Amino acid sequence: MMSSKESSIKRKRQVAIAIMFASGSLFSTSDVIAKQPAADGSTLQYLVSNTALSNEVRAYYLLRLADSYIEGDGRARSVSLEMKAGTRNPLQYFGFVDMEGFYEDVSYSYAKYLLTQSLAKKTSDKAESNSLANDEAAASNMALADDAIQAALKELKQSSNEPRKLNLYFAASKILQKKGDLAGSKRCEDAFNDMIRDAESSDKPKPELVAAANAIFGLLAKAILPVQIPTFVAGSFGEQPLAPLASPPAEAILDSEALLLRGLKLVDRLPSSDHNRRKAHRDMVLWYRQVGMMPQAEEQKLILFSLVGIENDSILYPQSGACGHPAWWMKPGYRSDMNCGMG
Incomplete structure (x- = not known):
């Protein structure tokens, strides 16, 4: 914590x-x-x-x-x-x-x-x-x-800062792609993919690198299937309505899911109390719901419950914390004792 x-x-x-x-x-x-x-x-x-x-x-x-x-x-x-x-x-x-x-x-x-820009x-x-x-x-x-x-x-x-190197090699690959240097882009892709594979094969991967790699998997998955995972609406907390995708292509679902599950496998090596691990499973619940895979969504929700220790759907969304900041993984009815300006 x-x-x-x-x-x-x-x-x-x-x-x-x-x-x-x-x-x-x-x-x-x-x-x-x-x-x-x-x-x-x-x-x-x-x-x-x-x-x-x-x-x-x-x-x-x-x-x-x-x-x-x-x-x-x-x-x-x-x-x-x-x-x-x-x-x-x-x-x-x-x-x-x-x-x-x-x-x-x-x-x-x-x-x-850069990924969004290249797709558009x-x-x-x-x-x-x-x-x-x-x-x-x-x-x-x-x-x-x-x-x-x-x-x-x-x-x-x-x-020697691997999380930032990972993100910036990813960015460099997109810039080189935009420039038309496909060979250079491929070299940068190889660089960040090697870093991810090293994290996957390491006995004790650095938590920061795990989180960065999982975030990149999320970007790549979203590039295949643009599923929007809501966090919360400013000024409002609690469950937000989801708009299911209209007949998403089966192949896109499978390819996107494979990337997200690869990220989940990596973050599951972090402690159960780790925010990135919990958030990854929470996001997967909402992803499955939006693509209409309800049994898989329920399975991920039970995993999240076991990680947090609270069996209530309210933990899928943050509650209101100090000064309007989101407070994750709290029991229903949570209220912050901190007043604005105290932190």
């Missing part, structure tokens, strides 16, 4: 991430900024030479720069401003947020964003990108994208 201080830090971190998502400072593809001219590479050089940052943080920003250069949508400047403001004094820039934990969360969010990309865009390749500014940006990607991969090779 997390201490109240750890819980408070995690809540504040999540709030900070939510604020940055809402403000568009993370992964935004806003068309407010006009198409950029050929970039000069100064941001890339600034980042590569900034030794105050960890390998993973440098890789994270380098991949975002590469993505912005490939898109040619002007985001390189906004990434530059955010990165420079944050890297001059990270703790002051993000205030109370633990920077190490922040980038662990964000690296997964970025991987998720229309095939008709290919012709447009081919014509843009002849443009001098676009060619310059693509060259910088190559440099940024290679610099990011170099940082990842030097990193």
